[in-house]
Amino acid sequence: MSAPDTEAERPEVSIPLPETHRDAMRLGDEGYRRDSPALFAELRRRHGPVAPVLLAWDVPAWLVMGYSELLQVTSDPDLFARSFRRWNLFDDLPPEWPMWPLIGGGFASEAMLYTEGEEHRRRSVVFAEALSRIDQWEFEEFCQRASHRLIEEFAQDGEAELISAYAQRLPVLALGWMVGVPEEYHDDLVTGFLQLMGAGGDPIEGMARVGAICDRLAERAMKESGPYVASHLAHSGLGLTHEQLSADIFITIIAGHQTCAGWIGNTIRLMLTDQTHTNALTRGRRSVTEAAREVLKDDTPTQVFAGRWAVRTTQLAGTTVQGGDMVLLGLAASHQDPLFRPPGRPGERHHSRAYLSFSHGPHGCPHMARAMAEIITVGGIESLLTHLPDLHLAVPADRLRWQPQVLIRALETLPVTFTPPTISTDPLGDSLWL
Numbered sequence: 001m002s003a004p005d006t007e008a009e010r011p012e013v014s015i016p017l018p019e020t021h022r023d024a025m026r027l028g029d030e031g032y033r034r035d036s037p038a039l040f041a042e043l044r045r046r047h048g049p050v051a052p053v054l055l056a057w058d059v060p061a062w063l064v065m066g067y068s069e070l071l072q073v074t075s076d077p078d079l080f081a082r083s084f085r086r087w088n089l090f091d092d093l094p095p096e097w098p099m100w101p102l103i104g105g106g107f108a109s110e111a112m113l114y115t116e117g118e119e120h121r122r123r124s125v126v127f128a129e130a131l132s133r134i135d136q137w138e139f140e141e142f143c144q145r146a147s148h149r150l151i152e153e154f155a156q157d158g159e160a161e162l163i164s165a166y167a168q169r170l171p172v173l174a175l176g177w178m179v180g181v182p183e184e185y186h187d188d189l190v191t192g193f194l195q196l197m198g199a200g201g202d203p204i205e206g207m208a209r210v211g212a213i214c215d216r217l218a219e220r221a222m223k224e225s226g227p228y229v230a231s232h233l234a235h236s237g238l239g240l241t242h243e244q245l246s247a248d249i250f251i252t253i254i255a256g257h258q259t260c261a262g263w264i265g266n267t268i269r270l271m272l273t274d275q276t277h278t279n280a281l282t283r284g285r286r287s288v289t290e291a292a293r294e295v296l297k298d299d300t301p302t303q304v305f306a307g308r309w310a311v312r313t314t315q316l317a318g319t320t321v322q323g324g325d326m327v328l329l330g331l332a333a334s335h336q337d338p339l340f341r342p343p344g345r346p347g348e349r350h351h352s353r354a355y356l357s358f359s360h361g362p363h364g365c366p367h368m369a370r371a372m373a374e375i376i377t378v379g380g381i382e383s384l385l386t387h388l389p390d391l392h393l394a395v396p397a398d399r400l401r402w403q404p405q406v407l408i409r410a411l412e413t414l415p416v417t418f419t420p421p422t423i424s425t426d427p428l429g430d431s432l433w434l
């Protein structure tokens with residue numbers, strides 16, 4: 001969320017601010033954008049594992065940064081539930097509140113993501129089935145082809161801006177193939193996602209732009225059956241309404257797109273700027289898969305996730321959370337917890353996959369989706385390393401800027417230079433859709 005713009009556009013609404021949040025730090029302001037890990041460290045120093053924070057328009061929430069507290073919150077949906085309809089501010093916030101698109105507002109309110117209990121269980125089983133019907137080998141081959149095609153577009157230039165030319169585009173091609181989104185919609189989807197995440201432009205307009213596309217996709221999926229996720233969901237026997245299907249299509253694409261785009265960008269940044277990651281990724285010290293998982297521990301794109309709502313008043317690490325309060329998952333901050341990262345024993349965490357980037361518990365990222373995310377990200381990084389092995393940053397590392405949004409940590413731009421390869425990057429030919 002771009003703080004100055006959203007504050008300027010704040011209408012006259014009175015949002016109750018509890019005493020606990022009077023001097024709370026704000027997520028999304030300039031300091032957060034410059035260095036969110038430092039802000040999380042400061043919050044932990046001041047408040048411990050659970051901190052009061054403010055979102056756009058000074059909306060109060062609790063940020064859970066303790067590793068074991070985060071496991072507790074995500075493992076107990078009876079106490080920390082998923083539906084934003086439980087929020088004690090639900091009736092106070094007008095539809096223009098810029099973070100609604102990220103929390104359940106607009107056409108996405110019917111998505112599986114915000115359901116609870118038996119309804120969530122039924123829909124997530126069907127979602128897992130829909131993903132498992134995608135042929136993993138075909139998907140991997142498609143991703144390889146897509147990455148080659150993208151690299152080919154800029155390979156002879158000797159320079160590129162990798163966020164817009166690669167990190168944002170590879171996942172939309174991959175998700176588009178998997179979910180069933182014709183390529184004519186891809187550019188509009190990427191623009192809409194960035195808008196609604198708060199990374200540029202008006203979030204509400206971004207939501208409307210993406211909503212219109214998802215409506216069309218849902219309509220098509222209801223009418224025809226095909227080997228893609230939207231069609232599997234439409235014909236699953238669950239009896240999803242048009243609104244539910246459209247919302248599930250939206251969540252599937254955005255949950256995969258924004259996260260994979262951030263993961264690819266953050267991996268390339270660390271590879272170019274941090275010796276440990278350079279060794280891991282380019283000197284064969286580890287497989288690219290292991291090296292990319294290390295990035296999830298050191299610089300996860302999912303820095304904060306919204307969220308959970310306390311079902312009743314409870315204690316969390318000594319902090320009183322009122323029933324109906326919003327609880328944000330501080331996924332990146334939990335990786336700074338000494339429990340996760342014991343001081344002075346850095347080697348010990350290397351083989352651990354206990355990072356919380358995909359969250360945890362019944363609402364965590366579906367396991368099949370995690371595997372597909374690795375195919376997109378790891379395959380994308382491998383292609384870059386193979387075809388452009390001498391990538392260099394084109395600007396000093398301290399000139400790189402983070403997107404002005406709260407939830408995802410992703411670079412605005414990543415300019416690089418390299419030696420143009422002498423042979424074609426795509427030995428299989430030009431066509432993506434063989």
Ligand code: HEM
Binds near residue numbers: 113253306
């Ligand atoms: C192919 C790519 C991906 C797809 C299709 C996908 C899909 C999904 C879906 C459908 C959900 C909602 C689950 C539910 O409501 O039960 C979800 C949740 C989530 N995903 Fe993914 N995802 C992908 C990649 C990623 C990546 C790369 C990350 C992080 C590195 C990630 C992190 C998360 C998180 C944090 C949640 C929220 C869980 C919670 O509320 O506890 N996802 N994802």
